[in-house]
Amino acid sequence: MSLKSPISNLFFFVFLLLITFSVASKHRFRRPCRHLVFYFHDIIFNGHNAKNATSAIVGAPAWGNLTVLAAQNHFGNVVVFDDPITLDNNLHSPPVGRAQGFYIYDKKDIFTAWLGFSFVFNSTEHRGSLNFAGADPLMNKTRDISVIGGTGDFFMARGIATLSTDSLEGEVYFRLRTDIKLYECW
Amino acid sequence: MSLKSPISNLFFFVFLLLITFSVASKHRFRRPCRHLVFYFHDIIFNGHNAKNATSAIVGAPAWGNLTVLAAQNHFGNVVVFDDPITLDNNLHSPPVGRAQGFYIYDKKDIFTAWLGFSFVFNSTEHRGSLNFAGADPLMNKTRDISVIGGTGDFFMARGIATLSTDSLEGEVYFRLRTDIKLYECW
Amino acid sequence: MSLKSPISNLFFFVFLLLITFSVASKHRFRRPCRHLVFYFHDIIFNGHNAKNATSAIVGAPAWGNLTVLAAQNHFGNVVVFDDPITLDNNLHSPPVGRAQGFYIYDKKDIFTAWLGFSFVFNSTEHRGSLNFAGADPLMNKTRDISVIGGTGDFFMARGIATLSTDSLEGEVYFRLRTDIKLYECW
Numbered sequence: 001m002s003l004k005s006p007i008s009n010l011f012f013f014v015f016l017l018l019i020t021f022s023v024a025s026k027h028r029f030r031r032p033c034r035h036l037v038f039y040f041h042d043i044i045f046n047g048h049n050a051k052n053a054t055s056a057i058v059g060a061p062a063w064g065n066l067t068v069l070a071a072q073n074h075f076g077n078v079v080v081f082d083d084p085i086t087l088d089n090n091l092h093s094p095p096v097g098r099a100q101g102f103y104i105y106d107k108k109d110i111f112t113a114w115l116g117f118s119f120v121f122n123s124t125e126h127r128g129s130l131n132f133a134g135a136d137p138l139m140n141k142t143r144d145i146s147v148i149g150g151t152g153d154f155f156m157a158r159g160i161a162t163l164s165t166d167s168l169e170g171e172v173y174f175r176l177r178t179d180i181k182l183y184e185c186w
Numbered sequence: 187m188s189l190k191s192p193i194s195n196l197f198f199f200v201f202l203l204l205i206t207f208s209v210a211s212k213h214r215f216r217r218p219c220r221h222l223v224f225y226f227h228d229i230i231f232n233g234h235n236a237k238n239a240t241s242a243i244v245g246a247p248a249w250g251n252l253t254v255l256a257a258q259n260h261f262g263n264v265v266v267f268d269d270p271i272t273l274d275n276n277l278h279s280p281p282v283g284r285a286q287g288f289y290i291y292d293k294k295d296i297f298t299a300w301l302g303f304s305f306v307f308n309s310t311e312h313r314g315s316l317n318f319a320g321a322d323p324l325m326n327k328t329r330d331i332s333v334i335g336g337t338g339d340f341f342m343a344r345g346i347a348t349l350s351t352d353s354l355e356g357e358v359y360f361r362l363r364t365d366i367k368l369y370e371c372w
Numbered sequence: 373m374s375l376k377s378p379i380s381n382l383f384f385f386v387f388l389l390l391i392t393f394s395v396a397s398k399h400r401f402r403r404p405c406r407h408l409v410f411y412f413h414d415i416i417f418n419g420h421n422a423k424n425a426t427s428a429i430v431g432a433p434a435w436g437n438l439t440v441l442a443a444q445n446h447f448g449n450v451v452v453f454d455d456p457i458t459l460d461n462n463l464h465s466p467p468v469g470r471a472q473g474f475y476i477y478d479k480k481d482i483f484t485a486w487l488g489f490s491f492v493f494n495s496t497e498h499r500g501s502l503n504f505a506g507a508d509p510l511m512n513k514t515r516d517i518s519v520i521g522g523t524g525d526f527f528m529a530r531g532i533a534t535l536s537t538d539s540l541e542g543e544v545y546f547r548l549r550t551d552i553k554l555y556e557c558w
Binding site: 252 | 402430431432433434447448449450476477478479480484486488505506507509516517518519520530531532555556
């Protein structure tokens with residue numbers, strides 16, 4: 001027994017070393033520590049819907065204007081939004097927060113956007129914010145963007161948000177399903 | 187004694203395993219590894235202050251223009267800035283760097299903005315940059331945004347920046363206190 | 373031997389504790405887990421090159437317009453881009469993806485920009501995206517921005533991208549070398 005001890009110590013040492021390295025630096029687990037699903041609803045200002053609009057064109061290329069999305073797949077349009085976030089796909093459900101930020105249409109051939117925005121929560125269930133950035137190739141069924149940070153209940157969060165267009169009504173209304181998987185939780 | 191050894195080994199094993207997991211992946215410490223406080227000063231161009239202005243309106247909704255912040259709580263205004271950073275709240279203190287980037291007013295009912303910017307340091311004390319993104323509900327006394335990255339002295343930094351409006355003079359000048367707590371330092 | 377065992381256990385304990393802490397939280401390795409080099413090519417719309425242009429001015433200060441970059445080092449110009457990414461410095465090499473997003477000129481005295489964009493890969497070698505944000509003081513030979521996230525092959529990536537201007541032809545064409553070092557790989 002007394003002879004076995006140093007050997008078993010060595011075994012533990014190597015074993016723990018392996019665990020330490022594998023967990024800590026490179027081969028992290030791809031299992032989310034938090035999973036959330038939300039919907040947000042965007043109604044773009046078209047010159048006639050000031051009361052209901054939740055977003056507005058604020059930048060346009062030389063060939064565009066500020067009430068109609070530009071030709072060439074809206075390339076160059078900058079849109080600022082303050083959209084309600086709901087737990088289901090009903091625009092009239094009680095909002096749990098607001099999606100606030102901007103998107104930019106950034107391709108001439110097809111619809112593609114770049115997003116920089118936050119989910120700002122203000123409900124009994126969640127307080128704080130999640131910050132997002134990334135490319136949104138709208139025509140794909142699902143597209144992944146990055147969760148680049150968070151505050152409050154989402155302190156220091158990182159992860160992936162998978163967007164899918166849940167509804168699209170002409171150029172006035174769209175609804176995005178946002179499936180958020182956090183892989184860094186504090 | 188020789189009998190106790192395997193038991194104590196087991197104890198160490200379990201203990202270290204717990205530490206490894208708690209430190210490495212999920213339950214990280216919420217103690218900042220670095221704490222910094224700065225002020226930055228924004229003087230918006232209003233058509234008459236070209237010499238002193240550090241920021242300018244570069245995007246506006248259909249109902250706005252580029253020298254006056256728009257109606258409806260400036261919803262849709264995009265402002266680009268290059269603001270001096272100081273160590274105290276005096277605009278005329280020697281700047282230690284520049285706050286560069288943009289903000290977007292993104293709510294019709296109240297003042298709220300979305301920020302994307304960097305602190306670019308160029309002083310004897312700090313070299314490098316910190317990058318920020320997040321929602322800034324201006325009317326709150328303090329609001330948290332994310333430190334999403336850093337370079338140079340702030341290589342790979344992540345954290346939280348707590349903003350508070352230290353001064354607000356009409357629509358021309360404001361000063362933001364920026365309390366930066368980094369939780370990931372390399 | 374039986375007496376030595378608890379002492380050696382203690383040694384292991386302290387040793388492993390040190391490793392755990394050093395690896396996990398503070399003193400991370402500054403050795404990239406992935407290193408990639410790309411070039412991207414920007415041809416700005418000037419009113420006459422609609423067919424070839426890959427970017428367009430979509431925001432300008434009061435003293436600017438949307439076909440000519442503004443006076444005062446283009447301060448306030450917002451440019452949206454969809455630029456081809458190549459493996460070498462030849463604009464006509466087969467693109468491996470697109471650099472999509474925006475840049476903002478944000479200083480009156482010298483050329484400086486703020487970038488928010490993604491590399492969207494679509495080649496046999498890479499699928500997925502890398503998201504970037506940061507200050508780009510153009511006149512410096514090299515400048516570092518942050519890799520703030522990634523998706524697909526670049527799931528949860530973080531790192532530093534070092535930009536250098538590889539070519540600059542007046543105000544119509546520039547090419548950026550992008551040396552990407554990832555320090556967080558999953």
